[in-house]
Amino acid sequence: MASSASVGVGYETSESPDKGETQWPLWEVFTQKDGGAPHEHAGSVHAPDAEIALQNARDVYGRRGGVVSLWVVPSNFITASPSDQAGPFFDPGAEKIYRHPQFYKIPRGLKGF
Amino acid sequence: MQSAPAASSVSQYAMRLGDDRLVLGHRLSEWCGHGPILEEDIALANIALDLIGQATLFLKLAGETEGKGRSEDDLAYFREAVEYRNIHLVELPKGDYAFTIVRQFLFDVFSYHLLEQLMKSANAEIAGIAAKGFKEVRYHVRHSSEWVLRLGDGTAESHSRAQKALDELWRFSSEMFEADSIDREMAAAGIGADLDALKPKWETVVRDVLTRATLTIPDDPPAMTRGRKGSHTEALGHMLSEMQIVARSHPGAGW
Amino acid sequence: MADTELVATVKFTPPWDDVANFFPPPRIRLEYGPEARTDCVNQQKTDNSETEALNAAFEARIAAGETIEPKDWMPDRYRTQLIRMMSQHAHSEIVGMLPEGNWITRAPSLKRKMVLLAKVQDEAGHGLYIYCGTETLGVDRAELVDQLLTGKAKYSSIFNYPTLSWADMGVIGWFVDGAAIVNQTVLAKASYGPYARAMIRICKEENFHKKQGYEIIATLAKGTPEQKAMAQDAVNRWWWPSLMMLGPSDTDSPNTAELMRWRVKRKTNDELRQRFIDLTVPQAEAVGLTLPDPELRYNPDTQHYDFGPIDWDEFWQVVKGNGPCNRERLQARRDAHENGRWVREAAEAYAAKHSSIPQSSAA
Numbered sequence: 001m002a003s004s005a006s007v008g009v010g011y012e013t014s015e016s017p018d019k020g021e022t023q024w025p026l027w028e029v030f031t032q033k034d035g036g037a038p039h040e041h042a043g044s045v046h047a048p049d050a051e052i053a054l055q056n057a058r059d060v061y062g063r064r065g066g067v068v069s070l071w072v073v074p075s076n077f078i079t080a081s082p083s084d085q086a087g088p089f090f091d092p093g094a095e096k097i098y099r100h101p102q103f104y105k106i107p108r109g110l111k112g113f
Numbered sequence: 114m115q116s117a118p119a120a121s122s123v124s125q126y127a128m129r130l131g132d133d134r135l136v137l138g139h140r141l142s143e144w145c146g147h148g149p150i151l152e153e154d155i156a157l158a159n160i161a162l163d164l165i166g167q168a169t170l171f172l173k174l175a176g177e178t179e180g181k182g183r184s185e186d187d188l189a190y191f192r193e194a195v196e197y198r199n200i201h202l203v204e205l206p207k208g209d210y211a212f213t214i215v216r217q218f219l220f221d222v223f224s225y226h227l228l229e230q231l232m233k234s235a236n237a238e239i240a241g242i243a244a245k246g247f248k249e250v251r252y253h254v255r256h257s258s259e260w261v262l263r264l265g266d267g268t269a270e271s272h273s274r275a276q277k278a279l280d281e282l283w284r285f286s287s288e289m290f291e292a293d294s295i296d297r298e299m300a301a302a303g304i305g306a307d308l309d310a311l312k313p314k315w316e317t318v319v320r321d322v323l324t325r326a327t328l329t330i331p332d333d334p335p336a337m338t339r340g341r342k343g344s345h346t347e348a349l350g351h352m353l354s355e356m357q358i359v360a361r362s363h364p365g366a367g368w
Numbered sequence: 369m370a371d372t373e374l375v376a377t378v379k380f381t382p383p384w385d386d387v388a389n390f391f392p393p394p395r396i397r398l399e400y401g402p403e404a405r406t407d408c409v410n411q412q413k414t415d416n417s418e419t420e421a422l423n424a425a426f427e428a429r430i431a432a433g434e435t436i437e438p439k440d441w442m443p444d445r446y447r448t449q450l451i452r453m454m455s456q457h458a459h460s461e462i463v464g465m466l467p468e469g470n471w472i473t474r475a476p477s478l479k480r481k482m483v484l485l486a487k488v489q490d491e492a493g494h495g496l497y498i499y500c501g502t503e504t505l506g507v508d509r510a511e512l513v514d515q516l517l518t519g520k521a522k523y524s525s526i527f528n529y530p531t532l533s534w535a536d537m538g539v540i541g542w543f544v545d546g547a548a549i550v551n552q553t554v555l556a557k558a559s560y561g562p563y564a565r566a567m568i569r570i571c572k573e574e575n576f577h578k579k580q581g582y583e584i585i586a587t588l589a590k591g592t593p594e595q596k597a598m599a600q601d602a603v604n605r606w607w608w609p610s611l612m613m614l615g616p617s618d619t620d621s622p623n624t625a626e627l628m629r630w631r632v633k634r635k636t637n638d639e640l641r642q643r644f645i646d647l648t649v650p651q652a653e654a655v656g657l658t659l660p661d662p663e664l665r666y667n668p669d670t671q672h673y674d675f676g677p678i679d680w681d682e683f684w685q686v687v688k689g690n691g692p693c694n695r696e697r698l699q700a701r702r703d704a705h706e707n708g709r710w711v712r713e714a715a716e717a718y719a720a721k722h723s724s725i726p727q728s729s730a731a
Contacts, residue, residue, distance in 0.1 A: 083439035099506035146469035149708025267714025
């Protein structure tokens with residue numbers, strides 16, 4: 001199976017259209033607008049690692065100013081409360097913040113399932 | 114102890130600072146819409162904007178100090194290549210991403226140390242522009258050095274491209290530190306930077322990053338360049354033809 | 369080290385894992401039991417009465433003005449329509465960088481150079497916001513990029529026209545961003561949370577785009593005769609494509625009614641087009657430029673501008689791939705993607721070597 005070339009950070013995502021095709025894993029960005037304020041979710045960026053995620057977050061969400069601090073987290077590392085609007089189909093990844101893509105990759109060790 | 118320098122020298126000095134940044138910013142802007150990933154399109158545009166912004170301020174100062182009524186746009190759009198005062202390093206065509214990043218890195222480390230010194234310039238305008246620019250270049254050098262690491266120590270292909278870029282670019286780096294009479298006059302007046310003092314600082318940082326990037330520093334003698342006197346590569350003429358065409362087609366018009 | 373926590377697997381579902389109790393009772397209660405399913409969304413397997421109940425509850429939420437969030441139940445059609453709409457919008461922003469990017473290196477003043485570069489950068493950012501919003505629906509950006517580059521996905525037809533003079537930079541900001549704004553402000557209240565939030569960000573940033581376009585045109589229109597002629601020529605070339613950009617007449621637009629009910633489209637194409645024309649005609653008059661439509665005139669009865677017929681043949685030609693620049697636009701994006709592949713891979717290789725985060729053992 002073609003790999004998303006993810007190194008385990010962020011999503012293990014959908015079947016890649018191309019062998020080794022990557023847009024880098026997904027990260028969530030939280031910004032603080034001034035001292036004393038809480039960090040708030042601003043959106044996402046793609047990045048291969050934490051340093052680039054921080055730089056990308058700064059460029060995308062901080063370049064207009066009004067941001068004094070940034071947190072970046074791989075999207076996959078966030079655990080969310082279940083949605084009370086989720087409906088009866090408990091997605092196995094129910095505690096993730098977003099939907100799982102239709103195809104998800106199972107690590108080799110679990111192929112028996 | 115500080116002698117009053119000629120206005121023309123201050124003007125030339127500011128023009129050099131402006132031209133380096135305008136030409137480099139322009140080269141970076143050529144990537145817009147063609148970068149390797151969306152996030153890098155945004156990152157490079159940011160750096161280009163900062164550089165062109167710094168250039169605008171330096172060229173404005175150059176025109177004012179010159180006293181012939183030339184604005185920053187007059188200087189940018191109506192000077193020939195032989196009147197430009199940038200170093201060769203910044204005018205080379207952008208090449209592939211490795212070439213762009215390695216070139217940017219070599220310049221950013223220089224600009225970091227240069228602006229750090231210029232923040233203490235006896236010329237208040239230069240000090241002010243340098244202070245603003247220093248905040249920006251701290252981020253530029255972080256971006257370019259982290260990418261030098263990733264390309265040098267990434268895949269075999271990225272390593273080979275980064276090494277090739279370094280092999281081409283290294284010999285253009287010494288021009289950053291070649292002091293001429295104007296540099297010495299500015300330094301003596303407390304206005305300009307002491308390039309001799311900058312060079313070892315630059316070398317320490319550059320060698321450290323390049324080594325960690327698993328790249329080999331070439332052993333070439335410096336390229337024969339005299340950008341500060343208006344002697345450029347053929348690339349600059351083509352770049353300026355493109356940059357200046359609309360402005361020159363409508364002389365005297367406002368935009 | 370097992371990294372199964374990073375991948376969907378079959379999980380033990382504790383008996384207390386009843387979503388209905390995690391937070392206080394919602395306004396609209398879905399009646400269901402705590403059965404767990406281990407496969408991902410496959411709603412064909414449900415029985416019809418259950419699906420009908422869920423659909424009804426969903427429509428009620430929409431009608432009540434509620435915001436749908438990524439993990440909420442939604443009809444699969446809502447999800448696929450949103451992926452289509454949002455990704456098309458994102459693709460348009462990215463392709464839209466090219467016609468304007470074409471003039472960055474020739475911008476005739478330092479200020480204009482910086483403003484244009486900042487505008488194109490914003491477009492990249494807007495594409496990025498919307499791609500990220502689309503990804504919340506369960507599709508990877510790599511897949512979306514692939515759809516664009518293989519021609520499977522659409523993007524706004526307007527970007528298949530060439531930019532031929534500096535004045536085009538003004539007209540694009542004035543007409544194209546102007547038309548987009550008319551559409552976008554309503555999307556800021558779209559029913560899908562991530563889309564609405566991306567649009568709020570975009571709307572805040574968009575104001576300066578249209579203003580700087582109109583300012584360029586106004587400057588040209590009161591400049592030299594050559595500059596004024598340049599501006600008029602650009603207006604003549606971009607007017608009709610801009611009207612077409614707002615989409616075909618609603619009678620030819622099959623998706624409109626459903627999308628409007630779902631609050632992801634708020635006004636019809638014809639309404640948006642009329643609004644755009646009504647705003648723009650006085651702006652053209654104010655700078656002394658004419659719009660290339662001899663039938664354009666104010667109708668005091670309707671209080672709108674009447675306008676001439678649009679050549680929809682041209683529109684469909686362009687949409688089908690036969691516009692002036694379709695191939696060049698896609699080729700430019702393909703080249704950037706191909707040329708950038710080694711860079712993206714290098715960054716991931718470096719991260720694999722240096723990351724302290726547990727790595728996936730799967731290749």
